[in-house]
Amino acid sequence: MKKYVSILFLGLILMLSFHPAAEAQKGNEKSAKQPPKAINVPNSVLNVTKENTYPNPAQDMPTLQPSELTQQLIDSSKVKIENPDLIRMLNETSVSSTPFALGYRAIVYLGQWPLNYESAETSPNWEYQRVNTNYFDNRGGKAPYQIHYVQEAQKVVRGGLTAKVPSAEDVKKMMLLKAMEKSGLPLAFETIVGAGTKKDHIYNIPPKRLGYLYGYAPAINEKGKVTYGEVYLMLKGTKKMIVIKNVTSQGIGAWIPIQDHVTFGFVVSERPR
Template sequence: MKWPQSILAVIFALFTLTNPVHAEKTKAPEKSVQAKIPSSVLNVAKENTYPNPTQDMPYLQPSEFTKDLLKSSNVKIDNPNLIKMFNESAINKTPFSIGLRATIFLGEWPLSYESSETAPNWEYQKINTNYFDNRGGKKNYQIHYVQESQKVIKGGLTAKIAKSEDVKKMMLLKAMENTKLPLSWDTIVGAGTKKDNVYNIAPKRLGYLYGYAPAVNEKGKVTYGEVYLVLKGLKRMIIVKNVTSQGIGAWIPVQDHVSFGFISTDRPR
């Protein structure tokens, strides 16, 4: 029997109570291995003249009600926004629900993201060059890193995809879990940011100290589906229909880190 949309909405409203559940922080799975940071990559969080906000992505924990729904689903669901919606709802089991039969369409959602590769690029984008000409000098000249101008480093998805904000959140969580790096979709290195590490330029040489913003290349697969909430008497379940998958990639900058490359040469570059 098909129910008119307005009646379904009333039924869902009658049996739904708001029950906010806050996100809880949990540790990422122990199987993930932290990315090995090269010695040429330095943390500039303390020296950065632009205070980037800390990216603290909580691992959303499902409520008991949500756990029951997720177990009933025929497709894996780990979209934090969808889990949050379930967390904020509860359907009471009352005597009035014994004869209830209803199927409520909750929309098409990106359900889960499966990572296939997480690879750092320590020289994702050049952001600075410090230079000194010591060809007329008689002894070594020492230079160190000084950020000449403010640089904004932006990441993003490598292709257009439906519900991109949900997908980006899942990809960021997975990349952070895989690398243990402080990742963000955009980060800023402020003008005047300095580091005390010294680089020597010999006489009759020119020295170039390049600064690069590192980023992580995240690749994987997103699974989409139409989500239905099915009510059958006292039973509540999730059914997903028209399931599809799509490959996707993204570049995600590493926050407050700079990769350095020093070159000494007898000719201008």
């Protein structure tokens, strides 16, 4: 009898030991953030990186890694800090501790900064700006006529913020990083399609019809909120911390072209358009 009681008691201990761990694991799996889903690109949008006669510079924007001191300062702030330029400046900051710092107190004003950008919506406009039109009149023809895309003139496509905000360049960097992360697409506030850029895909214009092959530069419409604040570096004894004052938030949007991509629209008509 004692043997059975001992086995039952041991089993109860094992259940109490493993059940919470299993539940915790399930909870962690549920609370884990899902990676952002990339935007699905329609078949009408083609990548022209190899064919583009104008080599656009790649927008390589790696996430800046904060130093150990910078990470401590960021963690001490009650407001999230994501601005790469502010992180870079903090990385260059050196504060030496001394055992005789008891009672020492100093506050250094680092200026007003855009601290972070919170994205609310990242949506594509596949026909953001028309960049080219290829045309042929086959109204006098007796057989289909084939045309393909040829960029007739160099076209510069620019995006930008939808409103004026302080420190606009810092805000654009944060919005670009967030939009690239969410969309999974190569983005830049300026992209160029060079003259003579071609694609071999054929479009057939029937007899007695006019054919129009339109090329559009696609873009991402990014919307969200940027948070500003006055940044202070506080030194109190051996402690170092960031204090943010006068925090404000502002809604902001931006158009960001998709680099080296063209959306094609083919239209057949009986009359000139």
